[in-house]
Amino acid sequence: MPARWRSAQRKNRQRIVSGDRWMTEDGWRLLLAVLAVVISLAAFGFSIVAFRRGLPKLRIEAGKAMVFEPQGDPRGVIVVRVANNGGSSAHISGVTLNATDGSHREYPMRVGGGPSMPHELAANGGRASWFFDHAQLRQHARDQVRDEPLRVRATVQVGSNHRRQRGRIDIAPAGSTADHRSLNGRLLAWIRSWTHPGVGLYPFASDFDLINRTGTLTLLNAGRGFTRPSKLTLTVQHADGHRDRVVGYDPVRVPRIWPRSQITLRVPLVNPPDVGDGDTFTWSSTRGKGIGGGYGATTYAEAEEFVKQSKSRTEATDAATEWLGDIAPPTDL
Incomplete structure (x- = not known):
């Protein structure tokens, strides 16, 4: 016992001399092991972030717009805009509008103006737009005899994955004059009539x-x-x-x-x-x-042409009035 007690006293004196009263050799090993685990976890996290940045990152937006063609009247369309903010290109094999209810689910009725399929969307800011005929969609909503508007959502197929936009677009049936906007839409329109009057x-x-x-x-x-x-x-x-x-x-x-x-x-x-x-x-x-x-x-x-036509119409009206004034009214028998 005295020998073991003297050995413990020497170790305590060594720790006091070195200025470290609590850290033993086993403690240092444990601290180094914890630091190694933390560094490995941080490296693993950085590798995951780098891997995700290397993947295509699509941002999908859709809304109603007007297309002005060189010849012909303006046409209403649903435009689907896709932007790739990722680190690699995206291989887009299809862009459709999908209904959120009903039996007819997919509307691939694209019109001119967008790139052909399949399309390789460039990395780091690549953009492309596709257009859908708004009049055809309204006619489809009417053919389905709907009381509510047709609600669709843009879907972009990238490989075997399907990316969908957030939110949806309401399409009123053709010939319908009812206000099919949601309560939120009517509230936003009312606020906009105050902040941005037309x-x-x-x-x-x-x-x-x-x-x-x-x-x-x-x-x-x-x-x-x-x-x-x-x-x-x-x-x-x-x-x-x-x-x-x-x-x-x-x-x-x-x-x-x-x-x-x-x-x-x-x-x-x-x-x-x-x-x-x-x-x-x-x-x-x-x-x-x-x-x-x-x-x-x-x-x-x-x-000048408008004033000339207006004068000719005025002269014709005055002449007709003068001619009618010369006709005597019929007498009662």
Whole structure:
């Protein structure tokens, strides 16, 4: 016992001299083992993150839009946008719209404008869009004799996997005038009528002054909130599709419009020196963020023709009134 006691005392003195009263050799081994496990787990986690970054990562969005073709009327479509934010390309073999209810589940009715299948979507920002005919989908909803709108969701097939968009799109049956929006959709539309009121061009409200070369635009605020002050800039869209500002015409200031009210603006008639075939002029609404929606601009030649036709109709009406006035009313027998 004295020998073992002296040995324990020497070990305690050694630990005191070294300044480490609690860490023994077994403790150091345990600490190193724990550190090794932590480092291995961290390396495993980093390898998983690197592996996932190397996989394709698709972001799928779908919504309603209008397609303006070079020849023909605008057409309503459902556009499906797919973006690849992953580290490797994605082999897309199919894009469809799938119904969330009913017996008919898949609608592969794509129209022109999207890439052909299969399609290799590039990594790190590759994008592609596919279009579906909105009128055909509305007709299918009508053929199914639905009381509720057709609800579809975009599905993208990548290899053997099917990636689906979040949310869904409601398509009202053809000929239906009922409001099929959900409670959430109606609430959002009501809020938007306050925050982003819609402004449209009031029809049949044109007054042309050929002497001063000006006309009028009557803007109607159909929303519940005030519009922000803006300006109208004259732009021209050429036959090849690109748009430019027209030089020589100052922007027209648009004041704030009260809810459910209208204002009338005096704008110059367009009379540029050189007009190409297929050029169309527009008063575009701008707020320092680029060209947005706008209203058709009238050229001086169009206004002159309109005034001439209006005068001829007025003269014909006056002549007919004068002729009817010369006819004596019938006498009672």
